[in-house]
Amino acid sequence: MPSLETAMPSAAWTCPFCPLMCEAEPGTSLACPRLDARSAALPVVTPLPDDVLDQRLVQAVAWLRASRQPVFGGLGTDVAGARALQALADPCGAVVDGGVAMAQPLRAQQDRGSFSVTLAEARERADLIVLVGSWPMQRAPRLRERLSGGPFGEPAWVALGAPQAGAVDGIERIEAPDLFRALSTLAALLDQRRLPAGVPQAWRTLATRLAAARYAVLVFEPGPLGPQAGLLIERINTLVTLLNRQGRAASLSIGAGQGLGTVQQVLAWRTGLPLQSRRGPLGREHDPLTLDGLRQVHEGSADLLLWVSAYGEAMPPSRPGLRRIVLGAADQVHLSLQPDTLFFPVGTPGLDHGGHLHRTDGVVVLPLFASRRSAAPAVATVLTALLERLMS
Ligand code: SF4
Structure with missing residues (x-):
């Protein structure tokens, strides 16, 4: 059988163990608990x-x-x-x-379209990052580092509907026991529709912050959103669309790692289908x-x-x-x-x-x-x- 082994250059190494694919500079190594754990397990x-x-x-x-x-x-x-x-x-x-990680975002995109962003563009432009429904750092530990350090300084971080367990220091957590309702309410607020009384003040404040942001990025993980993730992702895409009427916003899915997104891309370019x-x-x-x-x-x-x-x-x-x-x-x-x-x-x-x-x-x-x-x-x-x- 042919060998596919490639010699490692003296230049860099790319970590394959989560969707972020961090790159190590020459002569450096990446500090990451997931990288250490996966390397040890294999x-x-x-x-x-x-x-x-x-x-x-x-x-x-x-x-x-x-x-x-x-x-x-x-x-x-x-x-x-x-x-x-x-x-x-x-x-x-x-x-x-x-x-789920591939099928649910794809269905939402097929139905209503989406605005997505690369990691580099998010780091360079985002001033508000909203984590929706989970703490992606549990599976992609260097996410915060990867989205920080752009020319406009540290973006503000908010977590909407993320569970209490796993909360990250310095990131404001907003309760949303019914995430679909929270996202729909935010969309209604951004669309300036009249709403019945009882909308939590934290949701109103978040809608105001989203509308005022220069570039908001909504980050989600399809897997933790569950089998009906497509409905929630469609709401996220709607929010992003509303924000793009006046300003700039995008979504970022953290879920197509370790080959999933690769097979999707290869299928698309070789067969025309996902x-x-x-x-x-x-x-x-x-x-x-x-x-x-x-x-x-x-x-x-x-x-x-x-x-x-x-x-x-x-x-x-x-x-x-x-x-x-x-x-x-x-x-x-x-x-x-x-x-x-x-x-x-x-x-x-x-x-x-x-x-x-x-x-x-x-x-x-x-x-x-x-x-x-x-x-x-x-x-x-x-x-x-x-x-x-x-x-x-
Ligand atoms: S965050 Fe992900 S890609 Fe980056 S070093 Fe850790 S496991 Fe690897």
Whole structure:
């Protein structure tokens, strides 16, 4: 199999472990608890012996051929892995699904459109940052650092509807037990509509601050917003649209990390369709409701799951009788002991080999560099081997 290992230049290193993709300057290292934890959780994996690898590839291809409806999920991989995933999904008619983190913002965007912002533009221009519904620093610890230090000084930070647990020093927290109502009320206030009495003063003050901001950025994480996140994201997009009538505002989703956004981008440029699509009997299809692959897995209408998780953590769903092909990182090796599961250990892009990933803001793609010696195969290598055998 071809090696995708890339030598790390003396220049920089890019962290692949959350949607922010922080870059270390030459000769420096990043101080981040998540980076430390994920690096420690992912020791170098030992590649499978050739004969075992061969047996598993043969079995996996037999499962792919026999499947009536496979689903490809997890999607923890880099650009090369995403290309190989799409190439394999096509002949299998597989649904490619990235779950809530990708599907919900996409649905809101498809319905009503959105104004989004890059991390750099937010740092350079934002004077008010509103965290909506969660504390993203719990999953992206350097977020505050990444959005601070622009030419206009430190932006003001507010958290609307974020839980009490995990509150961050210096960030004002505004209660919103019903987040949808809070966002709708803010929109009504900005639209200068008459409202019944009883609107909390903190919401009125926030609406005033949003209207007065030079550049407001509304930050959200799709995952913690729950299965109906699309409704809340649509409200966020409405708020941003209202603010852009007079001033400047944008939303920033922190959720498309560790390959999810990358697979979305690769699918879009290679097939013209986003996630939750497949090449079916009638050609290419995209339907976020019927092609909800993870629902199909849970309900039983999908009979095979191919799960890609080169960054670890994300465990594949299971169901009695469900066949699973798992390309996983070092912290998932135990899955090889589970029934109806074929496990292929793979290396992590950015640790074991080089590659490229899209950052959470989508338009920015950054290079990854290996930071240690490893013989673990890349996701693209294993998927390409499966495709070659499937087509032979
Ligand atoms: S904030 Fe995210 S990208 Fe930055 S160093 Fe920490 S884990 Fe890595």
